[in-house]
Amino acid sequence: MPFYCMGATASLQKICLLGLPEVGKTQIAKRYTSDEFERGYFSSLAVKIYKRGTNVEYEGKTYTIVNFIWDVPGSYLHGGAKQHVLSYLDKASGIIAVYDCTKPNTVGELEQILKESKIIGKKPIIFAANKADLLPADKRHTLAPNRIYTSAKTGENIQELFIMLNRLLLDKI
Numbered sequence: 001m002p003f004y005c006m007g008a009t010a011s012l013q014k015i016c017l018l019g020l021p022e023v024g025k026t027q028i029a030k031r032y033t034s035d036e037f038e039r040g041y042f043s044s045l046a047v048k049i050y051k052r053g054t055n056v057e058y059e060g061k062t063y064t065i066v067n068f069i070w071d072v073p074g075s076y077l078h079g080g081a082k083q084h085v086l087s088y089l090d091k092a093s094g095i096i097a098v099y100d101c102t103k104p105n106t107v108g109e110l111e112q113i114l115k116e117s118k119i120i121g122k123k124p125i126i127f128a129a130n131k132a133d134l135l136p137a138d139k140r141h142t143l144a145p146n147r148i149y150t151s152a153k154t155g156e157n158i159q160e161l162f163i164m165l166n167r168l169l170l171d172k173i
């Protein structure tokens with residue numbers, strides 16, 4: 001869907017939150033759309049769609065973008081539901097790949113799934129190294145481009161995460 005500058009109709013963009021169970025996808029969506037956080041873990045059983053509009057500065061202009069954020073249950077990455085995930089990704093404008101930065105296996109497995117899905121290089125992807133509040137400061141290292149430490153709990157870098165992805169979407173105009 002086309003992009004418009006501020007003042008005109010907003011562009012609608014579908015974004016998928018993808019990651020293994022319990023890495024914090026639902027809490028990222030809640031923090032971003034309603035500034036809420038729940039401590040308890042309630043495994044998502046179905047896709048839920050969140051919505052938020054935002055203004056993004058890009059090359060001296062302000063663009064209004066409405067994100068439809070598909071919170072895909074981590075359990076869908078295993079077993080028969082994987083095919084559904086691939087079709088969700090196919091229609092997405094961009095992907096936020098979420099992992100738990102205190103659990104390295106959650107990024108390795110996710111990268112493998114993204115590789116298998118042949119999505120890398122085709123769609124804009126930002127990696128969220130979530131639960132950064134649990135990582136001691138001296139364990140943080142410089143991340144590769146398009147990766148960012150986030151915390152749904154404290155709100156650290158949650159806005160930035162979505163801005164980063166929306167800028168990548170604007171790059172594709």
Ligand SMILES: Nc1nc2c(ncn2[C@@H]2O[C@H](COP(=O)(O)OP(=O)(O)OP(=O)(O)O)[C@@H](O)[C@H]2O)c(=O)[nH]1
Binds near residue numbers: 020021130131
């Ligand atoms: N400390 C900390 N806890 C977090 C953070 N994000 C999420 N959590 C907690 O981690 C647990 C899992 O969070 P969810 O957002 O439900 O995880 P999910 O990725 O949606 O899990 P599935 O729905 O099973 O795929 C919950 O207990 C959250 O409170 C964070 O940034 N920091």
Ligand SMILES: [Mg+2]
Binds near residue numbers: 027042043074
């Ligand atoms: Mg969830």
